[in-house]
Amino acid sequence: MSDEQIAEGFGCENCWPSSPEGADAAYRALTREADLIDESHFYVTIRACSSCSQRFIGIFTEMIDWEGGDDPQYWTLLPITEVEAADLIRQGNSLTEQTLNSLGSGRRSLHRDHPKGKPPRAYWGTGILVGPHD
Secondary structure: OOHHHHHHOOOOOOOOOOOHHHHHHHHOOOEEEEEEEEEOOEEEEEEEOOOOOOEEEEEEEEOOOOOOOOOOEEEEEEEEOHHHHHHHHHHHHHOOHHHHHOOOOOOEEEEEEEOOOOOOEEEEEEOOOOOOOO
16 A cells, blocks of 8 residues: 555555556446446446445546537546445435535545547546536
8 A cells, every 4th residue: 555545544556556547447346336326427326445345436427519429528536435435325316416526625536537539538636526417
């Protein structure tokens, strides 16, 4: 575990590695535990690491522009506490974007943007900002 992970208190090298590219790849191995919002262009899940049981909230948004099929897509992955996970599951599909945006203020999060006509990129940010969606 890196010094940064120890200081944060979230995840392990398997689920929350030090590079954003590594964390983006690790996201695919997380186990989906709960689907909170399941709309075609706005999807919110809780996922967990099979190694350390760290939970994450994952948010996917997409904005359809009806031109050429290369629609902009955005993902955010944020490690969450057990209390936050239980509260999010309790709220389920009644969650609002305001509630989601208030999670993890100042906490490191993974962002993956795939803008129209450009390659996707993964980078570190903080907190959550729900991306544009239909």
